[in-house]
Amino acid sequence: MPSSDPRPSVTPPMSKADYVYGVLAEEIRSARIPGGTALRAAAIARRLGVSVTPVREALRRLEKDRLISYEAHHGATVVDLGDDALEEFYGLRAVVEGLGARLAATRITPEELDWLRELHAAMARDAAGGRLDRLGEQSRHFHLRIADIGGPAFLGQHARAVHDSFPVPATASLWLDPGQVPHQIEAHEGILDALERGDGAAAERLMIEHVRRAGEHRRDNPPTG
Amino acid sequence: MPSSDPRPSVTPPMSKADYVYGVLAEEIRSARIPGGTALRAAAIARRLGVSVTPVREALRRLEKDRLISYEAHHGATVVDLGDDALEEFYGLRAVVEGLGARLAATRITPEELDWLRELHAAMARDAAGGRLDRLGEQSRHFHLRIADIGGPAFLGQHARAVHDSFPVPATASLWLDPGQVPHQIEAHEGILDALERGDGAAAERLMIEHVRRAGEHRRDNPPTG
DNA sequence: CGAACCTATTTCTTATACGTTATAAGACAT
DNA sequence: ATGTCTTATAACGTATAAGAAATAGGTTCG
Numbered sequence: 001m002p003s004s005d006p007r008p009s010v011t012p013p014m015s016k017a018d019y020v021y022g023v024l025a026e027e028i029r030s031a032r033i034p035g036g037t038a039l040r041a042a043a044i045a046r047r048l049g050v051s052v053t054p055v056r057e058a059l060r061r062l063e064k065d066r067l068i069s070y071e072a073h074h075g076a077t078v079v080d081l082g083d084d085a086l087e088e089f090y091g092l093r094a095v096v097e098g099l100g101a102r103l104a105a106t107r108i109t110p111e112e113l114d115w116l117r118e119l120h121a122a123m124a125r126d127a128a129g130g131r132l133d134r135l136g137e138q139s140r141h142f143h144l145r146i147a148d149i150g151g152p153a154f155l156g157q158h159a160r161a162v163h164d165s166f167p168v169p170a171t172a173s174l175w176l177d178p179g180q181v182p183h184q185i186e187a188h189e190g191i192l193d194a195l196e197r198g199d200g201a202a203a204e205r206l207m208i209e210h211v212r213r214a215g216e217h218r219r220d221n222p223p224t225g
Numbered sequence: 226m227p228s229s230d231p232r233p234s235v236t237p238p239m240s241k242a243d244y245v246y247g248v249l250a251e252e253i254r255s256a257r258i259p260g261g262t263a264l265r266a267a268a269i270a271r272r273l274g275v276s277v278t279p280v281r282e283a284l285r286r287l288e289k290d291r292l293i294s295y296e297a298h299h300g301a302t303v304v305d306l307g308d309d310a311l312e313e314f315y316g317l318r319a320v321v322e323g324l325g326a327r328l329a330a331t332r333i334t335p336e337e338l339d340w341l342r343e344l345h346a347a348m349a350r351d352a353a354g355g356r357l358d359r360l361g362e363q364s365r366h367f368h369l370r371i372a373d374i375g376g377p378a379f380l381g382q383h384a385r386a387v388h389d390s391f392p393v394p395a396t397a398s399l400w401l402d403p404g405q406v407p408h409q410i411e412a413h414e415g416i417l418d419a420l421e422r423g424d425g426a427a428a429e430r431l432m433i434e435h436v437r438r439a440g441e442h443r444r445d446n447p448p449t450g
Numbered sequence: 451c452g453a454a455c456c457t458a459t460t461t462c463t464t465a466t467a468c469g470t471t472a473t474a475a476g477a478c479a480t
Numbered sequence: 481a482t483g484t485c486t487t488a489t490a491a492c493g494t495a496t497a498a499g500a501a502a503t504a505g506g507t508t509c510g
Contacts, residue, residue, distance in 0.1 A: 041490075061289055074471090092379065099316055115322065152307060154309075154391075161386070267461075297501085
């Protein structure tokens with residue numbers, strides 16, 4: 001990955017609520033905590049060595065992320081979404097990130113394009129070298145960066161919200177399938193070319209097809225776990 | 226509005242956190258609390274007669290709604306979004322609700338279509354009778370219901386999140402402009418016809434055009450506040 | 451005169467205690 | 481024997497208070 005990621009490398013001291021939120025979000029998104037699991041605030045507080053107050057705040061945030069459902073006086077439960085939701089997830093990602101790509105084509109700067117090209121080259125190197133384990137996370141950065149460029153004020157954050165609101169076990173990543181990786185790399189390259197040409201319509205179409213294809217592959221190849 | 230709204234008419238006792246959240250969300254979305262305002266938790270707690278604990282939970286939820294921004298040890302600030310965000314907001318709504326309409330065309334039931342037709346008839350009556358003040362809220366139900374029908378498991382909730390994540394002063398509603406109302410009513414009717422025909426492509430196209438047009442009108446007619 | 455530092459104040463952040471509600475097991479009446 | 485009511489328990493919801501961090505104002509040193 002390029003090193004010019006603008007996020008601060010020295011993170012401010014994390015509050016305990018942020019810490020709890022980060023831990024639980026990662027465990028739920030990676031499906032290490034499976035859907036349907038009941039989350040008891042007191043137990044989480046004991047496990048992470050904090051009181052229940054920051055745990056409650058973390059649970060409220062996860063509820064807004066649609067990763068847990070909350071019922072008054074009953075507790076929190078990790079959401080359990082079926083195949084219908086999976087199809088909607090990829091359909092929504094397609095149109096949202098497609099819009100981001102279309103807008104990005106008209107306002108991307110050479111520096112931003114270089115950053116994406118660098119990231120893409122790193123992915124191509126990893127793919128050629130068989131280092132498939134990093135590709136999923138790098139692809140996430142690729143997609144969300146384009147959405148941020150196309151819609152820095154509003155769209156990018158919503159694209160991130162959509163992207164992070166669906167629990168996907170790591171074993172379900174398209175990028176772990178050696179037969180699929182070349183096609184994905186090629187799709188990314190086509191999108192980059194469209195962005196460089198300033199061809200918003202093509203960028204949108206290619207992004208939509210790319211994400212839809214990922215959804216179809218995910219549907220036909222359920223996670224092994 | 227039709228009376229067959231499936232939500233329970235007897236609402237469970239609202240928690241204080243829900244109460245605080247509801248009050249603040251309404252005040253921010255209606256722009257009664259303008260963008261850039263600093264929100265102090267203790268002051269809110271005093272004003273609403275609760276302690277800071279439920280206030281903090283409400284603020285965390287509003288942060289996830291992107292109605293406020295939160296900075297550690299500094300406090301919450303009502304978001305202040307510019308014209309760029311406005312354009313992104315309507316663009317995002319267009320593609321998300323367009324996808325909802327496309328999916329809805331293939332799975333809408335006669336009962337659901339009847340409900341929408343009833344709502345539409347009520348809007349047409351109010352429009353003809355000059356009762357423009359209700360149209361904005363009714364239109365919100367119209368759009369979100371279609372999204373819920375098209376994507377009941379996932380898409381509908383995200384459409385709602387997008388719709389509610391942008392502060393729009395009541396004075397900015399398209400539906401208060403008597404010159405625009407007939408066009409909007411006509412657009413809704415065209416969408417309903419496409420849904421009835423099961424023509425997903427047309428429903429998506431019409432919904433996108435409808436929302437985009439609303440965004441353009443909003444851009445050319447800033448709120449009078 | 452300006453910049454850096456210290457301190458007082460304000461506000462957020464967390465922990466703890468108490469009240470409230472849901473759930474399930476057991477007793478009682480039918 | 482079954483259905484309902486009672487009660488015990490466990491979990492959530494809220495208030496309060498103590499602790500931590502950031503900001504502003506004044507002071508001191510260069």
